[in-house]
Amino acid sequence: MGRNKEKQWPYYLIFLGVFLIFPFSLFQYTKYILFLVNMTAIGVIGALGLNILTGYTGLISLGQAAFMGVGAYTVAILSTRVGLPLWVNLPAAGVVTTFVGIMVGTPSLRLKGFYLAMSTLAAEFLLEYVFKNWESMTQGIQGLFITPPQIFGMPINNDRVFYFLSVTLAILGVIGTRNLFRTNVGRAFIAIRDRDIAAELIGIDVFKYKLVSFAISSFYAGVAGGLWCYYMTIINPEAFQLSISIDYVAMIIVGGMGTLWGSVYGAAFVVLLPEAIQRIMEVLQPVLHMEYTFAAFKQIVFGFIIVVFLIFEPKGLSEIFSRLGNKISNLRRKEDRIARGPRE
Amino acid sequence: MDLLIQVLIAGITIGSIYSLIAIGVVLIFKSSGVINFAQGSMVMVGAFITYALVVQFKIPILISLLLAFLISGVMGMIIERSVLRYLTGASLISIIMVTLGISYVLDGGALATWGSSNFTFPKLFPSFSIQLGGIKVSSIYLWSFLTSMALLVIFLLFFKYSKMGLSMRAAADNQKVAVVLGISSKKVLSLTWIISSAVATAGGILLASVSALHVNLSYIGLIVFPVVILGGLDSIAGAAVGGLIVGVLEAISGVYIAPLLGGAFQQVAAFAFLLIILLIKPYGLFGTKEIERL
Numbered sequence: 001m002g003r004n005k006e007k008q009w010p011y012y013l014i015f016l017g018v019f020l021i022f023p024f025s026l027f028q029y030t031k032y033i034l035f036l037v038n039m040t041a042i043g044v045i046g047a048l049g050l051n052i053l054t055g056y057t058g059l060i061s062l063g064q065a066a067f068m069g070v071g072a073y074t075v076a077i078l079s080t081r082v083g084l085p086l087w088v089n090l091p092a093a094g095v096v097t098t099f100v101g102i103m104v105g106t107p108s109l110r111l112k113g114f115y116l117a118m119s120t121l122a123a124e125f126l127l128e129y130v131f132k133n134w135e136s137m138t139q140g141i142q143g144l145f146i147t148p149p150q151i152f153g154m155p156i157n158n159d160r161v162f163y164f165l166s167v168t169l170a171i172l173g174v175i176g177t178r179n180l181f182r183t184n185v186g187r188a189f190i191a192i193r194d195r196d197i198a199a200e201l202i203g204i205d206v207f208k209y210k211l212v213s214f215a216i217s218s219f220y221a222g223v224a225g226g227l228w229c230y231y232m233t234i235i236n237p238e239a240f241q242l243s244i245s246i247d248y249v250a251m252i253i254v255g256g257m258g259t260l261w262g263s264v265y266g267a268a269f270v271v272l273l274p275e276a277i278q279r280i281m282e283v284l285q286p287v288l289h290m291e292y293t294f295a296a297f298k299q300i301v302f303g304f305i306i307v308v309f310l311i312f313e314p315k316g317l318s319e320i321f322s323r324l325g326n327k328i329s330n331l332r333r334k335e336d337r338i339a340r341g342p343r344e
Numbered sequence: 345m346d347l348l349i350q351v352l353i354a355g356i357t358i359g360s361i362y363s364l365i366a367i368g369v370v371l372i373f374k375s376s377g378v379i380n381f382a383q384g385s386m387v388m389v390g391a392f393i394t395y396a397l398v399v400q401f402k403i404p405i406l407i408s409l410l411l412a413f414l415i416s417g418v419m420g421m422i423i424e425r426s427v428l429r430y431l432t433g434a435s436l437i438s439i440i441m442v443t444l445g446i447s448y449v450l451d452g453g454a455l456a457t458w459g460s461s462n463f464t465f466p467k468l469f470p471s472f473s474i475q476l477g478g479i480k481v482s483s484i485y486l487w488s489f490l491t492s493m494a495l496l497v498i499f500l501l502f503f504k505y506s507k508m509g510l511s512m513r514a515a516a517d518n519q520k521v522a523v524v525l526g527i528s529s530k531k532v533l534s535l536t537w538i539i540s541s542a543v544a545t546a547g548g549i550l551l552a553s554v555s556a557l558h559v560n561l562s563y564i565g566l567i568v569f570p571v572v573i574l575g576g577l578d579s580i581a582g583a584a585v586g587g588l589i590v591g592v593l594e595a596i597s598g599v600y601i602a603p604l605l606g607g608a609f610q611q612v613a614a615f616a617f618l619l620i621i622l623l624i625k626p627y628g629l630f631g632t633k634e635i636e637r638l
Binding site for chain 1: 379427430431434436437438440441442444445446447448449450451452453455456566569570573577605606607609611612615616618619622623626627628
């Protein structure tokens with residue numbers, strides 16, 4: 001905030017250096033760690049999209065996974081049927097999903113609150129049904145296979161190469177979202193969230209901006225879904241179920257609704273939590289031997305954490321971090337003061 | 345023609361169970377404004393508790409039914425006391441997510457305890473069959489229809505005449521005024537959750553008797569949302585009617601529409617119908633329009 005322009009570039013350089021060196025600096029479990037980073041990056045893009053819609057504009061959506069599915073199927077169909085390259089497919093995934101989002105959004109925007117949540121829930125189920133049953137396009141529950149894409153003739157077929165694609169896009173997503181909320185469009189979203197009637201009174205076209213929010217959010221979801229498709233190289237309807245939509249809502253709630261970094265923290269949290277639970281379960285496995293323990297335990301812990309967050313920290317991780325940051329800077333200021341000696 | 349009648353009977357039976365479960369959602373919404381996404385899990389857990397009591401502990405049926413209602417009532421009270429009380433007046437998305445969180449915990453708990461296999465639910469009702477218009481109707485359909493309808497009537501009477509029912513309605517209508525009139529809103533909320541949870545158990549028992557007992561039974565909690573929207577979020581009679589409509593609609597689309605579209609269209613028919621309804625009437629068929637002021 002207070003930092004001036006000249007002083008910022010060293011930070012950017014350090015960040016760039018870390019970004020470039022990171023995938024080569026790992027000694028062990030490289031593939032696994034990069035896998036987690038890639039999944040988080042995809043999650044960040046999807047969560048940013050949902051946060052724009054829900055966190056900033058106040059429109060609840062339970063259909064994020066279905067929109068991601070639209071993007072993923074767009075990529076899969078374009079690359080297998082038409083054979084288009086990645087740099088066409090990913091934007092196309094975003095654009096197609098935007099159109100689907102507008103199609104779902106237009107009738108839904110007369111609705112508010114619970115009724116809107118219900119119409120997005122209906123959209124989730126209907127899109128899932130389409131994925132399952134439009135077999136000529138989607139191959140139904142069998143799913144579609146794609147070959148790994150190429151950039152500049154280089155196949156993106158391992159986690160390290162994919163890292164550069166996914167993390168770059170996630171960073172672009174973060175920058176794009178940050179800049180969005182410096183424009184009048186973003187400010188209009190926030191005004192609508194805070195009080196839609198008041199927003200209308202000060203001359204904001206509520207319907208138009210709600211639709212724009214739906215469109216931008218769907219674009220993010222489509223790109224995230226497309227990336228997911230490229231990363232997994234196989235997609236089936238199961239990957240875009242309601243529970244995945246709920247994961248995304250959990251991301252923005254745990255991370256922090258209507259905050260930029262909340263999407264990042266939340267995505268990392270929701271991606272890493274099951275992994276952490278799995279590791280713990282593996283350690284505990286000799287003690288407990290039950291067949292379904294992992295799935296069940298994961299569900300219980302996940303649900304419990306959501307409940308705990310909503311009761312004790314409704315503003316999410318970003319609030320916790322900013323509070324911690326304040327504490328640290330307060331401490332530092334205090335130390336400075338002590339070092340400088342008592343003021344006269 | 346025979347097929348149509350059979351389809352209608354099946355639809356009405358399932359629909360009456362939907363009505364019963366939807367009432368639980370409506371009750372909680374009416375008294376606290378909370379939309380309970382955990383209702384389906386409460387239904388499933390209720391059915392499993394009954395199963396455990398009857399089959400695993402071998403307690404006589406009547407006693408185990410009473411015990412099941414008691415246990416699930418306590419469960420409802422614990423949910424209200426330990427979670428929802430802290431979220432009074434929270435935003436809608438928080439409420440949705442917190443009840444989803446509760447449903448994850450319940451589902452996970454059931455999965456850990458009973459695993460993910462199918463169980464045949466014990467026969468709790470004496471079985472017989474009657475002829476209806478030349479079609480044999482098995483007793484389980486009749487029992488579930490009759491039980492649902494009986495419970496519906498009991499609830500309607502409860503809210504119309506009993507003191508507790510009236511105070512619950514008062515608290516739902518205007519909490520502040522209700523408190524001024526000497527109604528303890530905490531007590532009312534606890535009672536709502538107890539009743540709603542017990543109703544969910546009743547629904548679960550009927551549902552498991554008609555189909556089978558499985559952890560995925562909690563999916564029913566999502567199907568009842570089209571029902572409550574159709575009937576209006578705050579109307580018990582509406583929920584009853586909505587349940588029957590959705591049940592029949594599902595049965596009909598399962599037989600007549602699914603073959604045309606392919607796949608299990610009946611599973612999403614309610615949601616397709618819901619979208620159409622919301623397009624025409626944004627607050628549902630019988631819902632009251634919310635008037636907003638600055």
